[in-house]
Amino acid sequence: MGFGRFVASLFGKRTEPRAPLPEAEERDYGRSELAAYDGSDPGKPLLIGIRGQVYDVTRGRDFYGPGGPYAMFAGKDCTRALAKVSFEAELFNGNTDGLEPDELEKLEEWIEMFEGKYRRIGRLL
Ligand code: HEM
Structure with a gap:
């Protein structure tokens, strides 16, 4: 191990870059x-919908990617679940009635x- 890598290893730095993140289409x-x-699909970006807008959350893959604490948000309209701060599956929709x-x-x-x-990459239609 070279000195640079040794120092990097002491500080927990990655010496190899992660694979490039997939780009979301605007x-x-x-x-x-x-x-x-x-x-x-690891080749696709992670997207979530909130109140009619789509966000690219790929850089937050430790939260929203497979195995992450908020993996259930990915690919969904999270409007009602976020408003109610709840993970209940039936709240992953865009309905704001009665909030x-x-x-x-x-x-x-x-x-x-x-x-x-x-x-924010576009609208959720
Ligand atoms: C068991 C209860 C929960 C705990 C202990 C918790 C803890 C946390 C912590 C520590 C962070 C900040 C992480 C960081 O920035 O490094 C975070 C972020 C977040 N939490 Fe929670 N959380 C809980 C429940 C929830 C619920 C119920 C929701 C929504 C339905 C939620 C949505 C989020 C979101 C959207 C973020 C931001 C992630 C990002 O930066 O993209 N959390 N949570």
């Missing part, structure tokens, strides 16, 4: 189409986070 996505971007003011506020906070951290 366009609108149909609801049924989104499901193909759920992480089951309480605090839930709508929570949803806004999530959207702000996604806007800041990820790329």
